[in-house]
Amino acid sequence: MNPSARSPLNPTQIKRYGSRLRGEQFRPLLPRRWQQKRAIRKLANDGTPDAVAALAEGIAASLLPSTTIFEAVVAPLAHMAAELHSPFGELVASLVNKIVAKYSTSNTLHRGAIAALDKLAHQLDSPASIDLLCRHWIECGDAEDELARLLVNAGHAPSDAASRALFWMLSGQLQRYEQLDLDSTLLAEAMATASPAVRKRLATVSAKTGRTQWLRAMLKTKQPHAFSDDDWATSVKVLKQAGDLEAIWKWAFMAPPIYGRLLVQAIPAGIPPPARYGEIPIAELLSLSRHLPEQADWIELEPVVCTDYLQGHEQNVMLLAWSPDGLCLASCSSDKTIRLWDPVKGVCTRTFKGHSIPVSSIAWSPNGLRLASIANRGKWIRLWDPYSGVCTNTLKGHSSGILTHAWSPNGRILASGSIDKTIRLWDPALGACAHTLEGHTKSVNSVAWSPDGRSIASTSIESTIRLWNPYTGKCTHILQGHKGSVNKIAWSPDGRFLASNAFDGKRIHIWNPLTGTCFHILQGHAGSVNSIAWSPDGRWLASCSTDKTIRLWDPRTGECCNTISDNKYNVKSISWSPDGRYLTSIEHDYGKSQVGDWGYSWGHSEYCAKLYRTAGWTAVSEMYLGSNSDESFTWSPSGRCLATASGETIKLWKNKIENLIFYPLMSFTPKDREFLADSQKDLEHNPRWSRPWLDFIVAICHVINRFDVIVDDLPISLETSSFEVEVDD
Incomplete structure (x- = not known):
């Protein structure tokens, strides 16, 4: 079997033969058993990964005793195939071995099928396969599902001690966990690298069972002042469930x-x-x-007081980005450096140096363990360890300047778009390019992942939007309708809609990403649309324009539900607070042009932020940002701090009572x-x-x-x- 060989079967045929092994899509009149034997022969002789996957899946379906168990085992296949280049874990391999043993003494099964299955079993019968299946369950499973029962009953667990401690804790095998991890050190190690979704699952399990081991592990991973709101809420639930009065008093x-x-x-x-x-x-x-x-x-808890001035950059701040837990603020600057700030103490904790030109953009990985940066029109991406300040990888491959980059929701892939008309998907762990997406005819100026990570949207100055499958690298849809270069794209929180607007355009398009068709064209602005932003619950789409207005749209009907027109100047950008209580807008007064001693020059430019309370849509505060502020402003994940940049200075806006x-x-x-x-x-x-x-x-x-x-x-x-x-x- 040569996985790299070209398949004589097309995808439709592979799908059809696989369906027959599962008892579906039979031809009328012909014996079903004969059709299944033929399907086995065709798939086995083909020998490509897709064909072998369909063959193994069909055989597993015939052996597993119930649909529920079959779905529990088969569900991880697509996810695992992309990482291990194989469709199953060790459990399915054992089933394949049974088939080979059953038919090895007869001619019932074609010899090519036996060879294919034997190679598949050998490939999957390894600790790596078991680890992958366990890791998939840790990321996506539930303690009461069939896959967990199969893994636990078979005695399977990750080979790594920290992952094994996490696996036992999540699966409810508390006695095994306690025997393995006496002082919660292993659990703390696993939590340090776990995804936000896994940490949330672990917190839920700990709160339900009152596992104080979770509290000990938390204290090993971070200091109490670094706990998030979710961490504290879980701590309260754990302590209440455990009922230890002495611990309750201490933690209170x-x-x-x-x-x-x-x-x-x-x-x-x-x-x-x-x-x-x-x-x-x-x-x-x-x-x-x-x-x-x-x-x-x-x-009256709006963050309207500037409590801290963060100073240290020597030139203009280009962009601000909060870490996922809100405990660190990163900034990049024209001075070629990146700085990390403690928002509580108001001090710089680290300075990253390495770029030779101004740093234009930064992005945190979802788990906060990596920080990616790109320089202005630079061809490389640098990956930093925020704890050590070391550049861990430099991603090279683009032939022209990189304009945009974005992490996948699970943090395993970093996408980048470039002037070279391509999009590259990088494996940050290996520092290698996994896919190069080609199709745009001009520079790629934006990339955005769907919330579930199954699709990437990209825009180009050619006025089109393309949707890509990140696993195959293929373009699934081309969205056409804009007349100019697409300026902004934004997925709705549930992934059902994709909104876009173009430069010099007064209209906003709402797309169906599944079909590639346009749901609605939102019209109403009298000037060019500068920015769009979805509310956290996905009910509203906000837009701002050079016509000095902000509009709120219902994406389901395409109707404008509210227009805010109390702005004096061009509204450059808008942003929702994470809890949806506030909407912030940035107004830009370009000033008046004048002629000085050196000839024609622009007047003084000023920026001002306006804070709207969404309950009633009333403006509750105006915050002067200064000149050269551009659009560098961002809400902390908790929604209790607003960071803005003006020239070389960063300002933190909070509410003092809420702080206490x-x-x-x-x-x-x-x-x-x-x-x-x-x-x-x-x-x-x-x-x-x-x-x-x-x-x-x-x-x-x-x-x-x-x-x-x-x-x-x-x-x-x-x-x-x-x-x-x-x-x-």
Whole structure:
């Protein structure tokens, strides 16, 4: 069998023969058994990977006892085939061996089929196959599905110790996990490299079963001040389920007040606090925790105050990008460097040097373990380790400047588009190009992955959009309709729609990515459309234009539902907050041109951001950004911080009260502590609902400072020199 040989069977024939092995698409009148034997002979003699895959799948279907089990095993095939160049894992290989053993002494099965199956079994009977099947289940499976049952009953698990610990934890084999990982070190190692989807699954399992091992593993991977909202929410659920009162008290003092309140409230009434904390302070804390306003009652929490100025770049900042967990802000600049910033402390933690020309774009991998960068019209992509600051790979292959790059949702592929008219798909682990997509006749200026990662959309200055299959490298659809170069493409969150607009165009197209047809053409803007953005829930598409308006569209009907026309200048770009509560727009005042001593020159250019509350669509704040701000602004994943760039300076916009409520006390900066002290003295300028929260926070500070609280050998200390904490006894 030569996998590289050209197949004598076309894809339609392979599909038809495979269907007959599964008991489908038989020809009338001819004996079905004879048709199946012929299908085996044809597929085996063909010998290409697609034919062998169809042959093995058909045989597996005839052996597996139920449709449910068959689907559980067959579902991973397409995913696995792309990575291992084979359709099955070790389980299916064992089934193939049974077939070979059954027919090896007779002429029932064609000798070519036996040879093909024997080679397939040999190829799949390896630890790599088992690891791949287990990895697929870790990424996509469920503890109660048939595939998990088959793997566990067969005694299969990943060969790597960290992956095995994760596998046992997710599959509910807690006794096996505890025997393997006594101090949660292996689980922490697995969590450090796991995808966001896997970490979410692990958090769900831990919360449901009250596994405090998850908490220990979390503390090994990051400090408490680096926990995300989801991390804290899971911690609360784990502690409640575990029912360890001592741990609940400890973590209540370590958590942000919003989550510490939930832990304090979880203490059953009448249960005395640990003696070392003292009854009076704890009684005060318990009383305050039961009279705090719910989050739904909070108002006036817009991030409208510039709390930090991040300075260090020597030339204009080109782009800003938050890490997926929101704990790090990356910036790239014309000074040829990339900087990483701690948004809580407001300091630069690392500077990456290596580009010889201005860095124009950066992109985080979905798991936050890699940062990709491209220079202005440079031909290479650099991959950086954000923890060490080392350039781990340089991706070379484009013959002209790279204009765009984007990570796949699972982070395993990096796509790039270039002036050389091609798109390249890179394997970041190997630093190699897996596919080169050719078809555009002019420069590729944008690439965007569908939310499920099964399709790539690309645009070119030739005015077309192409949809590609990233696994085969083939173009599936060419979307035509724009008259000029396509400026922007954006997938809806559910992947059902693809929106696009073109330079100098007043219309927006809504496409069906499955058929390549246009659903709607949105018309209404009087000027060119500058930018489009989907709301996080996919209900609305927002657009902004040189006509100084923002429009909100219903993508299902194609109708304009609202027009915001209170802008004074050209609206350059728009962005939704992650929770959908706010829409931000950037206005650009080009100023007036004038003639100076050196001849004709442009006037002073200014940028301003406007914040709209989507409930009622009212403008709640205007933020002056300065000159040379361009479009470098982005929301943090939590939606509680807005980062903007103006020239060489980065500004962080937050709400100070929200900072106090959502950040652990141990991460409070001197500014936070000063604001807390001032807020208690002057309540007129703070919302009325915030007073109980401020009192609660002060009470927690009092207990921490007075009794030296320690959580899992991690001391919590607050600098109290900035203010005095007073609690009535």
